[in-house]
Amino acid sequence: MNYHEMGQVVAYLLRYRVIESKPVHRRHFPGERDLAVVLHTADPKSIDHLQQLLAGQGFLLVAKTDTDYRGIATGEWVWMLVRHAEHNPPPHFSQAPLFLAMKIRPNETNESAGVWFLHLWLLYLSLIYTQRGRGVGEVSGYLDATFEREKFLRLVEHHIEEVRKTHDAGSAEARVAKILTDTKGQSLGRRVNAFLALMCDSALLLETAPGVYQQSLLGAVEIDQSFQRGMGVLIPDASVLEGIVNIAAQPSETDAEDNL
């Protein structure tokens, strides 16, 4: 692999995040097939140079094959551009598209978009990790982490209702509660659609059938790799979380019927 090809690989991965030699749920993106061959036939020294180049930008190239996880076709290789757990993110990281994608009203603030993203994301993680008894490090479970859009929407509606009930007092510090409960009509559905579209576009979620979503391998690997720096910094200890037990009521009974 010469430097020119290395540059092509980096450029492709920055846009699409994943190179698969035999993609399952989609067709090849332009140029993907050639780059898969380049990476497959590269000697270890070139791959090492590429890893160093990426590490300087805060990334890590992770290669997986069918002997590692279920769901990868026989003889297929998957290369993923994952945020490095130990290096700083590069200066060209931009969160602006995230805020832009999450806004559904013309003059919404970035704060509101950020709050919506964080809370929808936590509910999404609870749907594919907590409700299945799956630990954050269990990447192998990505294949079974599927859900329908309606189920996710119902979960979101349920939790927003809980917030509305407990924060009806309208206290001054309930900024977040105010943002979350300020929904009318179809806006919650639109928020959920915006979230799902954003995640699919970033290759963290796959739409395997219309309305059915599955966590991608990249999504699972990234959560495992960057958890300590990312959500792990935010989420407090179990002792703090258990204190909220009286408010949270999981809709687990209705879920059992849905899992037919």
Added chain:
Amino acid sequence: MDWTPFLTAALRVADLHDSGHTPGSFANPPDEKRSGRGDGLWLDIGCRLLDFVHEADQELNDNWVPLGVFFEETLARHPAVGVEDLRWVVIHLSTPCVVYAIPADSECPPHRVRSTKATALLERPPFKGPDRCRLTPLGRQAVHLARAGDQWLYAHHDAEKIITAIKAGDFGEIPRHAADVTHSLRTLSQEIVRLLELPGHDELFAAFEERQNHYLESLQKVQSAVSEARHLLALGSVENAFEVWRDSRPSADLSLVQIFTLLHQLLQTAEGLGRNFSGFIRAITSRQRTPVGLLRFDLAFYHFVMNPPAPAVLSAAFKASAPWSCGVSAVGPDDARGVLPAASEGDTAEPMTFDEAKAPPLPSEMEAFLAARSAEICAALAQGPVSLSTAFGAGWAEVGGRLHVGELMGVFSAPDWLGKDIDTVRIGYRPGGLSVDLGDGRRLAGDDLVLTLERSTP
């Protein structure tokens, strides 16, 4: 010996055989609870009976096996059971039943249905006497299947089957065996990866103890089998045998190259397993991995409603885990659109029209020249022969400040331009007579043309 793997693999299939579901009726999923006592008593007695008879059979060699010892052992193990119950178990296992199946080569409806009654596992003697029985061939097969199911790790990835297939000339079976071995190696490898994801170090060590033999043995078997297979396939005699086999089956879609590819893929799978296994050992010995376990993200949701995180912390968390994109400082195609001047505002909506009837045609160059000079030329011709050098010297080439060299020469070489009322004009030439300086740096040299007017003689 544990019969449960063998049994659980076949139970639902047996249910399908027994079901009376009519096509088109409501699709009820079957009950999870099976009928019966639910304590596994009769199953236990029956399986132990089969094991006992099989062991005794090793020595007695198909002779009748006396059951007295078995009855004593069982009555001690299950005191609530009586001898008549044990006899009932023997009768149960020795009564055949009818099994219906559609053979695989029956292509279109109405399908042939094959039935067999050779389904008894034990045989009782036809004479009355003390309790004895022996295994039927089917019973013997059942014990072997159960034993294989119990030790599936050893039966599955038997890479030596590939060697057997090559030596026996049964080349069509090689892809199937290779696929089986690949599948079981892959399962072992994925199992290792899965073990590393779960928290808990001690379980890991226990699993390692239990499985390391399996992993190492399967790796070694596969590697030696593949190298021997490659060696065999390179022999001339085996190649001939392959050609013979392929000629006898024109529909078979297999070539030696494909077999080599399968073996190569098998080696790659084994390599993947070896890689994961060495990672496994490294993880056990270094004690460095700490996989994060289960987290209550739903509770975290409420926590953040009441305690929103600081923007800097949230931003760092987003940068580490949330969707991102590259903010490159280059202009994109959409960015310049607002900057383009509104040049189109000045345009009217009317298209351009060409009105050819109104505009008078412009005179061509020749016409302009003739309009200016033809009278002079005709006057000079009337007085005598006119040569080209004379014409240039008289300045006739210049009209309106421009030189019309081509037009003047055109008139001299085709005097018809001068008009119809001229009598015949003859063109002559004087070799080497032309040497004109045009005044703008150009020079004409060559033969001189002379026009002579010939009046028609009356």
